Amino acid sequence: MTMDSFEFTKLAGAVLSALLLIFGTRTIIEMTVGHAPEKPGFTLPAAAPAEAAATPAEGAAPAAPAEDIGKEVIALLPKANAEKGKTIFKKCQACHVAEKGKTPTVGPNLWDVVNRKKGSYPGYKYSEAMEKKGGDWTFDDLAHFIHGPKSFVPGTKMMFSGLPTPQDEADVIAYLATLADTPVPLPK
Ligand code: HEC
Structure with missing residues (x-):
């Protein structure tokens, strides 16, 4: 049962x-x-990238065209803060020295880089792309290059994807301008 x-x-x-x-x-x-x-x-x-593109301010720099950000950096330069730039420059020091006469490491020595001829630091082996770029490192070209090395100099060996904000980029350029026997005045 x-x-x-x-x-x-x-x-x-x-x-x-x-x-x-x-x-x-x-x-x-x-x-x-x-x-x-x-x-x-x-x-x-599908919706996620669209959302990212709509809010490029928060660390999503690559979402906006490099050209536009370059212009934004130039506009910020007159009031850029070289002291803050010095701190931000620590990120660059992973690859760059910037003391007068010091032997370059991964990248070229950045002492006196503002208005220096592109790809001209003595004894440093640049990429072919950089050697062929031509012209001097004007504030304008620095802004575009630092924001998007690969878009400004396709084929460059600088492996760097820009700083988080245009303000950071302007500040670091202001700091670069101080690295010379006669610091280069910022554009007005
Ligand atoms: C991961 C390494 C790396 C980092 C980080 C880096 N760079 Fe570079 N940088 C390079 C290399 C390598 C080159 C040489 C590029 C070439 O020959 O194509 C270069 C070239 C340059 C040049 C051109 C100089 C010349 O003599 O023509 C400038 C200006 C520059 N870097 C600025 C900066 C700044 C400013 C930062 C920080 C915001 C930075 N770099 C961060 C590796 C780096």
Whole structure:
């Protein structure tokens, strides 16, 4: 007697499980396949970049064209803060020395770089792209290069993706301008 009801319970359980499996599977198929066209599951990844582009101010510098940011940096230069720039320059020191006469490390020595001819630090081996760029390091060119090395000098070997804000970039350029026997006055 006990055995029979136990068997029955097992059977009933098996039937219920089977039904659950069938309806459960159908529901899942309907949810995923049946409704897929009207409600695609991948709206979020597509929406994310658009959202990032809409708010480029917070560390998302690459979202805006390098040209525009370059202009923004130039506009900030007259009031840029060289003292703050000195602190920001620590990030550059991973690759650059900037003391007069000091042997370059990964990148060229940046002493006296403002208005220096591009790719001209004696004894430093520049990329071909930098050697061919031509012209001097004007404030304008520095702004564009520091903001987006690869877009301003395609093929440069400076592996750097810009600073978090145009203000940081303006401040670091203001600091570079002090690194000379006769500091270069900032544009007005
Ligand atoms: C990861 C290493 C690295 C970092 C970080 C880095 N640079 Fe450079 N930089 C280089 C290299 C390498 C070159 C040489 C590029 C070439 O020859 O194409 C260079 C070149 C330059 C030049 C051109 C100088 C010349 O003599 O023509 C300037 C200006 C410059 N860097 C500024 C900066 C500033 C400012 C920062 C910080 C905001 C910075 N770099 C951060 C590696 C770096």
